[in-house]
Amino acid sequence: MHWRIFKYFLHQFFIRHRRGHGIHSPYVFEFVNQVLFNSTEIETPAEILKEHQKMRSEYAFVRRSSVSTRYGSLLYRIVRWFRPEMILELGTGVGISTVYLSSAAPEIQLHSIEGNMERAAIAAQLICRCCPGPVSIHWGEMEQKLEEILPLLSPRFVAFIDGNHHYEPTVAYVRELVDRAGNEALIVMDDIYWSRGMNRAWKEVCSWPEVRVSIDLFHSGILLLRKDLHKTNFKIKF
Numbered sequence: 001m002h003w004r005i006f007k008y009f010l011h012q013f014f015i016r017h018r019r020g021h022g023i024h025s026p027y028v029f030e031f032v033n034q035v036l037f038n039s040t041e042i043e044t045p046a047e048i049l050k051e052h053q054k055m056r057s058e059y060a061f062v063r064r065s066s067v068s069t070r071y072g073s074l075l076y077r078i079v080r081w082f083r084p085e086m087i088l089e090l091g092t093g094v095g096i097s098t099v100y101l102s103s104a105a106p107e108i109q110l111h112s113i114e115g116n117m118e119r120a121a122i123a124a125q126l127i128c129r130c131c132p133g134p135v136s137i138h139w140g141e142m143e144q145k146l147e148e149i150l151p152l153l154s155p156r157f158v159a160f161i162d163g164n165h166h167y168e169p170t171v172a173y174v175r176e177l178v179d180r181a182g183n184e185a186l187i188v189m190d191d192i193y194w195s196r197g198m199n200r201a202w203k204e205v206c207s208w209p210e211v212r213v214s215i216d217l218f219h220s221g222i223l224l225l226r227k228d229l230h231k232t233n234f235k236i237k238f
Contacts, residue, residue: 025229028213035074035081036217036238042080044073048103051130052096059094061119066093067162067190071220072100074238075160075188078222079104082186085154089113090146090173091163091190092137095123099130101160106133111152113138113145113163142169146176155182162190167197174205178225181210187223192216206233 023029034041052069055062067075079087079101085108087101092114102110110133114120120139127135138145142163159177164170170189177187192202202221206214212229215222217238 023234025213025232027226027229028215028224028232028234031081031224032215032236035077036215036236038077039073042077044069044076044100045103048072048076048099048130048132051099051126055094055096055126059122062094062096066096067100071190072097074220075100076104078186078188079108079158082158084108084158084186085156086111086152086158088149088153088157088159088177090142090159090161092120092123093162094119095126095137097160097162098123098135098137099126099132101158102127102132102135103130108133110135111138111149112136113140113142113149115140115142115163143172146173150176150180153177153180155180156184157181157186159185159187160190161187165191165194165198167201170198170201171204174201174223178205178208178210181225183227185225187225189221189223191219192221193218 023032049069052072075097087108087110089098089101089110089112092098092112098112112135114123114137117139120137124137138149161173174187189202191198193199205211205223210225211223212226212231213224214233216235
């Protein structure tokens with residue numbers, strides 16, 4: 001806990017790009033201004049926010065481990081802006097982030113993997129109530145299910161990684177996705193300062209040549225794989 005608090009204050013100290021200041025890439029500047037800080041223009045549907053609050057009151061897991069409404073809305077805006085051909089989620093939980101992701105592109109197939117059968121069942125009920133789009137929940141061991149889904153993955157995808165919060169599996173998941181990516185793909189890694197292992201995983205994947213731009217928001221990290229971008233790492237207060 002003390003390590004994470006220290007890292008948070010360190011993150012605040014090294015922030016250099018508030019709302020896109022000093023960012024020269026038009027693509028990244030647009031992403032920062034049109035996605036990170038554009039909640040009034042791309043509004044999350046009220047029914048999704050209402051369902052999220054209801055789940056927070058009913059399940060302690062949602063209050064403790066699911067995305068906040070702020071970060072859920074960010075996932076929504078990312079998908080709306082990026083327009084992927086497919087969405088992949090590693091770690092369904094009870095389906096909160098799944099609904100945010102799928103609602104932003106209800107015509108796009110979303111594959112989500114969850115290792116806990118009880119949570120997967122709750123997620124299935126939530127998705128049925130919200131009817132966000134074509135969602136497939138794959139219950140089982142993460143590595144096995146990911147291997148089954150990878151051949152179906154379109155080159156232009158959005159992936160949200162919120163599963164195994166340890167160094168080795170996290171790096172392995174991102175490696176698999178990066179190897180499948182086409183000219184453009186976007187990966188969101190949750191809890192990049194959750195532990196030393198997760199932070200080490202974040203730093204390692206940011207160093208890969210295929211990862212052109214990394215955006216550190218502290219609670220989450222975003223990887224842009226567009227090949228015409230210059231290699232850059234950003235820390236942004238969100």
